[in-house]
Amino acid sequence: MGLIGGGVFQSIKGFRNAPSGMSRRLVGSLAAIKQRSPIIAGNFAVWGGMFSTIDCALIHIRKKEDPWNSIISGAATGGILAARNGLPAMAGSAFIGGVLLALIEGVGILFTRLSAEQFQPQPPVFEDPSQLGQQSGGYSFQ
Template sequence: MEEYAREPCPWRIVDDAGGAFTMGAIGGAVFQSIKGFRNAPIGFRRRLQGSWSAVRQRAPIIGGNFAVWGGVFSTIDCSLVHIRKKEDPWNSIASGALTGAILAVRSGTGAMISSAIIGGVLLAVIEGVGIIFTRISSEQFRPVNPQFEDPTQLQSMGSNAFGSRPQYQ
């Protein structure tokens, strides 16, 4: 059973970069529309024009920045999957840290270290929350009656996960 229903690695990089661009462009459009509206001269029409102008100028740039981050992250993640021969949360955490460091390389060693720490911690939090949600959501599929821990017993006894017989129409 596959844990992730994702594209194979070469295509995953393009897919993740495109998804990151879309997220960045949409989020940037929302943020820049508010910012442009607030910073425009007084008058509703001028504020709408300022909002639209800010969205046209800045949203593609923000989307491009997100796409670069997503592409570098996916490239490193795929490389780690290939090197380690397994796909687990440690790959994502290490990819976040290395992506942060790589994208801050022009700012110096201190910025690289702090960006790597922030990227690693951010991805660790994201992975941790994902694991917690997976465990919480899997609890709802456990049998209520503890004597039926084995799912094959449930089927052979003719009962469902709630301990009652199925209703047929």
Template structure:
């Protein structure tokens, strides 16, 4: 992503927090709605009421968890951009590791290390896929030279062969 198109760092944190909350709220509501429907007593009205109750109770909590993750990640990302003086995929990978480790702080050292490694690997996969997609899409828009044209290649083979 072009660094000039992104919001400046203090606003990026708030923006990412809100986006993460929205994603968590929508995804959590869908998940909790299905879970509430399945766990409710038999009968369509009871199942729908159970679904709505689960959405109201747990949907905002899931959104809040996502917002905390998004806020921490953006805070670490902005801090690393400031400290390192550049914006590259390593900032995201390190931010994922720091976010995972920070969220696991209360569960002990082993959990901190495990969550940090998982966060780094997860963000590394996301950044790697992003780079691959960018490279493939850039090749699609690469200008074609006349030497790459199929009809020119056919004429060139005829001239060489005979």
């Protein structure tokens, strides 16, 4: 996912920053893909691995699997990966990671509730028994 997303982003960036001329722009696009996409893919893999490790550890420690595990994992991952940049950057990245994962979990819960409503059984519709003997076509069986 990181490789594909990074490849698309870097191809556009390389195309825009290359000298004029279609062939030069395509070469610049490919050069940017080869140069930066592996780095983006590696960073994405590190983030995903750390997030999953913290998430699984929280599930094991807390003995429950709920949205709080993902929110805490996102905050912890953001903070740990920004630790080399100092405490303010670490706190900011932890906050952003927690908020981002809270939004993702909230949207997931919303879609789950919306889709669950369509699968609830509907009460059957019965005809009124007092109306069974009457017909509106003019014919009567009296």
